[in-house]
Amino acid sequence: MKALRRPAPVAWAVNLLARDDDLDELEALGEKLRAAQQSADRQAITTLGRQRRELVRTLAARAGELADAAGHAVSQTVLDEVAETLQAAMADPDAAAAVRSGRLLRALESVGFEPVELEGALAVPEGVASAPKPGRRKGPRAVTDPDAELRRARADADAAVADARRAVERAEQGTHELADRAAEVDRRREELETEIDDLERNLRDAKKGLAQAERELQRLDRDRGGAERRADQARTALRRAQERRDSLD
DSSP states (O other): OOOOOOOOHHHHHHHHHHHHSOOHHHHHHHHHHHHHHHHTOHHHHHHHHHHHHHHHHHHHHHHHHHHHHTTOOOOHHHHHHHHHHHHHHHHOHHHHHHHHHTOBOSOOOOSTTSOOOOTTOBOOOTTOTTSOOTTOOOOOOOOSOHHHHHHHHHHHHHHHHHHHHHHHHHHHHHHHHHHHHHHHHHHHHHHHHHHHHHHHHHHHHHHHHHHHHHHHHHHHHHHHHHHHHHHHHHHHHHHHHHHHHHHHO
16 A cells, blocks of 8 residues: 655644534535525625635634644644635535545645645545545536626626725725824824923922022021021110119119
8 A cells, every 4th residue: 555645734734623623514605605606696605705704714723723732733824724725625515525534635725616626635545446536627617608607707706896895995994093093192292292391381480489489588587687686686785774774773
């Protein structure tokens, strides 16, 4: 039996997820998305697209947790590739079967809802007849209904435009929020500058008042000294007057 190739980190993480989690929801959502794409149901495509993004985020995070528990943490780049592989599984039922097999060797990529390239994607030992055949690529799909194909293409374009518009709206909202915050910071800075000016003015006034109080205190000290001298002189004069009166008696 031929030895199996070692899976890439992204494939290893997806295989952990396939062995641990029930991926029925992933396949069911993929079927709904393909049906909506086939019928060019734009509303359904938009709604299911949001559900797909949420489910992919949840499952990719779960794959990261399983990798951590297995003692081999994976990077965000690997988790992004896990998310891309899961999206490919929803775009193509053969890719979904490859993901569920738990024998993935590499990441899968999808372009819209076109068939996913599976060449070299699965580890299939010799003698395993029941295993899905890797490398089977669907040929170009015959266009039997040009109008339906056009509707699907328009639906894809509309969905892409809607996603782009939402991204622009989020970016513009973020820009407005940043501008509002910057304006608030400017207003607060002006208020603080005004408060600082007031405090500096009050400090200057306080210093002037302190200088005036010190000068007044010095003047009072001088006046007190003069008063004390005059009091001493008055007491001396009184004593002399009393002595003269006593001598007359």
